[in-house]
Amino acid sequence: MKVGIFDSGVGGLTVYKTLKKRYLFCDFIYFADTAHLPYGDKSKKTIISYSSRIVDFLLKKKCDLIVCACNTASSVALPVIRKQSPVPVYGVIESAADAVRSLKKVAVIGTKLTIRSGAYERAILRRKKSIKLFARPAALLVPIVEEGWADTDVCRRAIEIYLADIKKWKPQALILACTHYPLLKKQFSRYLGASVKLIDSSSIVKTLDAHIAPSKRKGKSSFFVSDDPEHFGAVARDIMGLDVGKVKLCTKYL
Amino acid sequence: MKVGIFDSGVGGLTVYKTLKKRYLFCDFIYFADTAHLPYGDKSKKTIISYSSRIVDFLLKKKCDLIVCACNTASSVALPVIRKQSPVPVYGVIESAADAVRSLKKVAVIGTKLTIRSGAYERAILRRKKSIKLFARPAALLVPIVEEGWADTDVCRRAIEIYLADIKKWKPQALILACTHYPLLKKQFSRYLGASVKLIDSSSIVKTLDAHIAPSKRKGKSSFFVSDDPEHFGAVARDIMGLDVGKVKLCTKYL
Numbered sequence: 285m286k287v288g289i290f291d292s293g294v295g296g297l298t299v300y301k302t303l304k305k306r307y308l309f310c311d312f313i314y315f316a317d318t319a320h321l322p323y324g325d326k327s328k329k330t331i332i333s334y335s336s337r338i339v340d341f342l343l344k345k346k347c348d349l350i351v352c353a354c355n356t357a358s359s360v361a362l363p364v365i366r367k368q369s370p371v372p373v374y375g376v377i378e379s380a381a382d383a384v385r386s387l388k389k390v391a392v393i394g395t396k397l398t399i400r401s402g403a404y405e406r407a408i409l410r411r412k413k414s415i416k417l418f419a420r421p422a423a424l425l426v427p428i429v430e431e432g433w434a435d436t437d438v439c440r441r442a443i444e445i446y447l448a449d450i451k452k453w454k455p456q457a458l459i460l461a462c463t464h465y466p467l468l469k470k471q472f473s474r475y476l477g478a479s480v481k482l483i484d485s486s487s488i489v490k491t492l493d494a495h496i497a498p499s500k501r502k503g504k505s506s507f508f509v510s511d512d513p514e515h516f517g518a519v520a521r522d523i524m525g526l527d528v529g530k531v532k533l534c535t536k537y538l
Numbered sequence: 539m540k541v542g543i544f545d546s547g548v549g550g551l552t553v554y555k556t557l558k559k560r561y562l563f564c565d566f567i568y569f570a571d572t573a574h575l576p577y578g579d580k581s582k583k584t585i586i587s588y589s590s591r592i593v594d595f596l597l598k599k600k601c602d603l604i605v606c607a608c609n610t611a612s613s614v615a616l617p618v619i620r621k622q623s624p625v626p627v628y629g630v631i632e633s634a635a636d637a638v639r640s641l642k643k644v645a646v647i648g649t650k651l652t653i654r655s656g657a658y659e660r661a662i663l664r665r666k667k668s669i670k671l672f673a674r675p676a677a678l679l680v681p682i683v684e685e686g687w688a689d690t691d692v693c694r695r696a697i698e699i700y701l702a703d704i705k706k707w708k709p710q711a712l713i714l715a716c717t718h719y720p721l722l723k724k725q726f727s728r729y730l731g732a733s734v735k736l737i738d739s740s741s742i743v744k745t746l747d748a749h750i751a752p753s754k755r756k757g758k759s760s761f762f763v764s765d766d767p768e769h770f771g772a773v774a775r776d777i778m779g780l781d782v783g784k785v786k787l788c789t790k791y792l
Contacts, residue, residue: 319584320574327766330573424692427681436699438678441692512581 285496286311288342288350290335292321294516295426295463296353297524299376302486303351304505307496312505313345314528319511319535322426323356324395324462331397335361339369341508341534347371349495353485355461356395359403372495376485380459381407383487384415387457391450392419394461395426404461418453422446422462429464432523434471443468443475450476457481467523507531539750540565542601544592546575548770549680549717550607551778553630556740557605558759561750566759567599568782573765573789576680577610578649578716585651589615593623595762595788601625603749607739609715610649613657626749630739634713635661637741638669641711645704646673648715649680658715672707676700676716683718686777688725697722697729704730711735721777761785 287310289300300314315338317323323331335357342350350373352358352365358375366373381404384390392404399421408415425446428439450458458480460466466484473482505528509516513531520528541564543554554568569592571577577585589611596604604627606612606619612629620627635658638644646658653675662669679700682693704712712734714720720738727736759782763770767785774782 319580325766325769326573327769330765424678424681424685424687427678431678433678433699436695438692438695438699441690441695445687445690445692511584515579515581 285309285349285499286313286345286347288313288315288345288347289353290315290317290338290342290350290357291354291463292317292323292356294430294519294524297520297526298463298466299351299353299485299488301524301526302489303492306489307492308503309499309501310496310503312503313342313347314505314507315341315534316507316509316516318509318516322395323354324397324423324426326397328360328397328401331357332361332364335365336368339365339373341536343369343371349492350374351488351492352376353463355463355485356397359398359401374488374491376488377403377407379488379491380404380461380483380485381411382490383483384408384457384459385411387415389416389453389455390418390457390459391453391455392417392459392461393422393446393450393465394419396421396423398461404459418450418455420446420450425468426462426464429467429523430519434468439468439471440475443471447472447475455480457483460484508534510535539563539603539753540567540599540601542567542569542596542599542604543607544569544571544589544596544604544611545608545717546571546577546610548684548773548778551774551780552717552720553605553607553739553742554759555778555780556743557746560743561746562757563753563755564750564757566757567596567601568759568761569595569788570761570763570770572763572770576649577608578651578677578680580651582614582651582655585611586615586618589619590622593619593627595790597623597625603746604628605742605746606630607717609717609739610651613652613655628742628745630742631657631661633742633745634658634715634737634739635665636744637737638662638711638713639665641669643670643707643709644672644711644713645707645709646671646713646715647676647700647704647719648673650675650677652715658713672704672709674700674704679722680716680718683721683777684773688722693722693725697725701726701729709734711737714738762788764789
């Protein structure tokens with residue numbers, strides 16, 4: 285089985301790592317739209333157009349299943365790319381909403397576009413109307429992670445500013461609605477306390493388990509980017525601790 | 539006279555404001571490539587391709603003169619777009635290099651691509667071989683400004699981290715080789731001390747003065763973006779204190 289995963293950059297590798305570990309037998313094609321990153325502060329129309337071109341690419345590569353690892357694209361582009369694709373397309377929102385359905389007070393942080401779209405709220409309230417929600421953007425945490433500054437007081441102070449009101453509000457869980465945020469789990473827990481459950485996109489495996497049949501073969505992974513393969517490889521190694529091998533450049537969909 | 543100015547986003551408005559104030563009689567066309575921003579961490583080839591499409595657009599709008607307000611594009615794309623354009627194209631590097639030619643120790647901060655390109659070093663050393671240079675990237679200051687966090691301790695601490703070695707090195711001037719940095723002049727001076735001269739892209743007027751003939755008419759300005767005109771207008775107002783009126787969307791060059 286061949287699984288296509290896409291994101292604007294290295295962030296979606298947090299999802300890739302989870303899937304690769306669980307579905308060792310699958311082949312993976314990862315596409316990072318590095319020529320257009322970041323997605324989080326662009327318009328809905330533009331993100332739909334970028335996502336749609338990537339899905340075309342993954343379909344031509346004969347993927348049996350596509351995972352949109354990017355929260356922003358999942359928030360705004362999923363209905364369009366689902367219509368476009370003859371194979372199933374999964375976003376990262378539904379499974380996060382499933383993971384909090386038994387709770388009463390849930391906070392969400394993400395990019396500006398993700399939060400403005402209201403997609404997480406809609407998915408959660410569709411499951412249970414009585415859940416109380418608190419959503420806010422936390423844009424700067426992405427470039428802080430990419431700068432390798434997760435362990436600096438710049439990061440600590442940014443988290444304090446973004447999460448101060450959420451901490452006072454005392455949520456039971458915080459949804460990390462951006463692929464980079466799982467890399468700051470330790471920092472979030474330190475600030476909010478260990479009792480606040482952190483939900484990230486790896487909850488998607490609960491959805492995928494039903495659609496992926498185990499096998500004994502060993503899968504392989506390929507990585508494609510729309511710009512600067514060397515930089516992608518270096519950042520994957522430095523901030524994700526992942527050796528992605530030779531990254532291929534694909535500018536056909538620019 | 540019609541002057542075209544381009545940048546990846548709102549940052550180049552710092553250059554626009556300087557030019558508009560000095561050349562009240564000129565018409566201005568400002569193009570912000572918001573669908574592709576930021577330029578600072580993409581590849582040289584991609585930035586050349588984006589810049590070239592924008593120059594096409596400005597030429598079709600009949601500009602008599604083009605200013606590349608983006609330091610990254612000035613660093614890597616200028617030779618190509620100069621060949622392409624029948625009207626003069628000015629970048630922001632040469633004039634900054636002119637402004638420090640009488641000094642002995644000069645520091646430069648900019649995006650990763652600007653610093654990696656070595657364009658400022660080359661331009662400065664071409665003028666005077668004995669100038670000692672210290673260049674380093676300071677990527678996170680751009681999203682910090684865009685988040686409206688210039689006056690937070692997140693910004694103060696980021697400046698301390700980026701400039702600590704430069705401060706110890708005791709430069710006579712610091713070149714602010716990114717359009718967003720002039721918005722942090724107060725913060726840079728507070729940290730480095732008032733004796734360190736801050737050079738920004740507004741030094742370009744010294745170059746342009748020779749090419750722009752004064753007149754008594756009153757010019758008008760138009761603003762174009764490749765994505766999300768409303769967001770551009772809002773950020774221009776919030777972080778640049780500039781009312782840009784109705785911003786037009788131009789996706790033809792995406």
